[in-house]
Amino acid sequence: MAGVTVARPPLPAVLALPGKAFATLTRWPVLPLGVLTLLVATAIFAPLLAPHDPLRASLAKRNIPPAWTAKGTWEHPLGTDPVGRDILSRLIFGARVSLLVVGISLATGLLVGTGLGLIAGYFGGIVDEVISRVVDIWLALPFIVVALAAVIVFGQSFGIMVGLLALLAWAPFVRNVRAEVMVLKSRDYVAMAKVAGASTLRILVRHILPGVINTVIVIATLRVGQLILFEAILSFLGAGIPPPTPAWGVMVADGRNYVHDAWWVSFFPGMAIFLVVMSLNFLGDWIRDRFDPRLRQV
Amino acid sequence: MGRKRAVFVILGAVIAATVVVLGCRPAAPPTPTPAPAPPPLAVVATPTPTPAPAPTPPPVTVPTGVLTVAVPTVNVPAGTPRFCSAGCAENVYMVSAFETLFRPASGDILGEKPEVPLLAESWALDSAYPPRWLDFRLRRGIPFHRGYGEMTAEDVAFSFNDANSRTTPESIHGQAGDFYPLIEKVEALDKYTARLWYVQYDSRGLRHRFSLFWQTAGITSKKVFDELGPERMRTVFIGTGPFMITEYTQNKGIFLEAVDNHWRKTPAFRTVRILEVPEAATRRAMALTGEADIVVPALKDVPDLVRAGLKSVETGNYAQMIIFFTGNYWEKKHVLTGEPLDRKLDLTKPWVSPNPEDDPERAERARKIRWALALAIDREGLNKAILQGLGRPTYIGYVSIAHKEFQERWKVPFDPARARQMLREAGGWPAGVNMEMHCWTPAVWSELCEAIANVWLTELGVKTDIEKVAYTVYRPGLVRRTTSKPIIFPGDDGHSGFPYRWAKGFTNSSISSGGFGVGMEIPKMSELYLKTAVELDPVKQKQYVDEFHDYSHYWMLQPGTVEFPYILVYNPRRIASWDLLPTTNSNLGGLNNLESIVPVR
């Protein structure tokens, strides 16, 4: 009869296994957490893990391919770069650099953004208008072009990179925290606190802030991946942390002219960026789904 | 339902529009002003006997076929000399569309033979001392492209005056600034004699500013300028060369067409396409597949290409990568005008010396530090590893081991032990200060920089901050004489092809103040430059230059690292022979004399 789905013959149980494994893997963020734990561990224990000094170059050892290829050696498991530095060691220390840069800039952006969002949402009126307009204008700017121009003017350094990424990070916090605050401030317990004579600061910190934390966490995890990606892009374009500090984006750029005969120079750092960002995005989605599905957009 | 249909209609329309837009041909590039069909060229037999050998009547050939060349960059074009900036200025004669007054003799990289007359057939120098003028007597009966008439002294005068920033202040011609201190103006004495009035005579002579060997002004037609004005002349390229430019588009290419019955040499190929292909890997692929007949390869690809059966040829010039220890501003007064100079000596930088006359002890300390850094450079190793052994080591800037006049005593060995000792003698590297270096970004230089920085770190314990960002941001520091950050690049004079006796040190001196410099102003170098520039006796010239290099060697202000050649690669199955003339220009890989190519038929 129409409308009744005819039952399909059951598949052999074995074929269902990948699907089941997949289902399990996608319900719990096992892989992403694994990758991220590995990342943090690598960053912390970098000096112990790296087989060589990431800064030590040797003219005689340029462009050695990975260990499993014909001309490779296990002394340099992932090969060497055009200046003769061990790629695995640079990858490991690069993790440290990436985490530091992203961590600091995220923290800064988070603090500033949340603060502004609280103010805008709570006080409303002209303050809100001004802050919101500034955020909108900021988001309209072509960030990459402006970032490059800023590096040209202010120079290349670790601090500049952190500053730029913080500028990238702050805007989403403002918007979402503001929206959240506007909902929260009309709640009963806030009204009661006002009646009881609590100061504005006290209300903000003790009553509103806790309600906002969820949102902040979700936004943070959703944005970390983007920050890592941007750091890599800026480094690739030549505006990143200056050499010889190993940064993954710079490592990909180093291999750009050797795509033909030394593909590994670009491949491994790019792969690292890819895996980390993917894990972060996955984790971010999962956290959002768990804690605040309202934030679901794409 | 209507709205949903609308949505579909919009979507469909957008996709259709996409396909249409993608299918549109890009706008046709600006074509040169359509000219009347050129009148049949009258081959004028030169009636007057000339001191230079008359050109052998070109064999009657009909050009056929297409030659394809792949180069990394094609710069911004302009047909008007005043707009033809660096890159364009040399390209026009390197591709043989314009011609120059003189050209080098085949294979004469060391400049031992006199320049061969080209558009000029002879020259004469004022007998006064120092000479005030230089006359060029021009060849007769040389036609411009597209019927713009015969080349005369008026055209030569125009070509130089329009390019010279002294006579045309708004000129951005590649040599605008170089002509300024040299040429007052060029005037036509009569139809075939052009007189150049010197601001300051320069003994570097014809090879320096009037030959294809280095940077000069290609000769174009004044009539075009009169007819079209400077703006419209931008897209019209009228020269006297064996090839005509049919299209010249930045980031795309230069397209040439052979001139039939050329006065000097009719090319064998009808069309030449010089394409911009920025990626070295692509150029390499094009060479191997035969898609391009000539390519400018990355240095590291040359051995592979030669192994694959391609032929390599070089211009003979090697560009020197010199470390300029900027910040050494020793001059207090402008050498020519006597005006006091306002320079800040940043003595916190260990490589910066005060003027040795002011503070000999401190100057000596910095000298030892510079020596230590220079001793810790493995030039042979760098050459082998980074230049595939195709380059040569360079010890001090502006002189090459290829020069016959090179002295053994100028060699700087790779001696880390001695370097460490000198560092100790100087009191050690000061704590809290890092070495700094500005590097050019193209791949090979960036590796060179990092390799050198690495040796300094491992052998001397000195950490280097490498800056790779935008040379154009660093450069004003050189111009203003405010930078103390060393840079590694050839500078203006770091070319092995420059004859040994040429006056050196213009950019190491306050003479060039207000313009480009290499970040140092050294009184002795100023003095020697000025003496050599007006010296007519070659023996004395050599003496001064020897003194210059001894001084530079002692104070180690600009140690060399390696010098690298300009190599072109061509397909021997299409090209039988090519007389690539010696040149110090690096544009388009140094290619020139395309009309001499003999094809395999």
Next chain:
Amino acid sequence: MGRFLLRRLGFMVLALIGATLLVFFVSRVGGRDPRYLYAQEGGYGLSPAMWEELGRRLHLDKPLVVQYLMWLRDVARGDLGESLTDRRPVRDKLGERIPNTVRLALGAWLFATLMGVPLGVLSAVKRGTIWDYLGRAFAMMGQAAPPFWVGLMAIFLFSVKWRLLPTGTMGEGLAIRNYIMPSITLGWLAAAGYLRLTRSAMLEVLDAEFIKLARAKGVSEPLVIWKHAFRNALIPPLTLSALILAGFLAGAVVVETVFSWPGVGRLAYEAVMGDDYALITGCVLVFTAGYLVLNFLTDIAYAYIDPRVRLG
């Protein structure tokens, strides 16, 4: 609706002014005098007379604010100044390159639409199966993979190793082969966005009452999917298109650099590296204006579709 759109228009103008103001002042920070960039190789450089003249021509003798206002006035007249590198009008240089970026963006959009939307539908319809997970994996990868790395690896595989596609540039005429890798590299992120949006929209729709009604009436499954569900699910991704195109502008800088594409993204990159502040400002203007116009179109689209906005 008119008032709403007017407000958005006003905001656009404000944003443009804000953006250019920022870039204008950043380029003058630290007393950077653009005249030093005019000093050429060789010679004595600019004579004091020329220095003054250049200063007057570039209005450097006036206070910064006045300089900015004069620049605004020039822009309103269509004059974006001269590029430092070759003294050609910035407007001309931009005009040459914008069509190339537009082409690239359209290529990427085609890829994103043709891959993202059908895969999104598939993912929704076959929810929970391997197809769903493959689709979502494709989306995840697109959102995580660094575009420059994808581009380089693609060049390595398809150009260098297998010699299937050219390594870069736009080619002559309409060289489809040259469009393939850049479009995919640029469009992958957008495809991911389309996929996820279409998927969630489809899922919502498939649950809707009228679908259940159609099924109960006996309409065949394919018809249910394509005729009824799909059309409704298409609306959110469509309205997102403008924003996606705006996102391409940013991505273009990287993709054009990797593939040597002669577009406005690469022009901006070269301008920054060459410290050509006139060109930089012009590029920022173009990028911001493009972004704002596309945002504006999105607002119109939303207003049209959502009556609440229209009347509000």
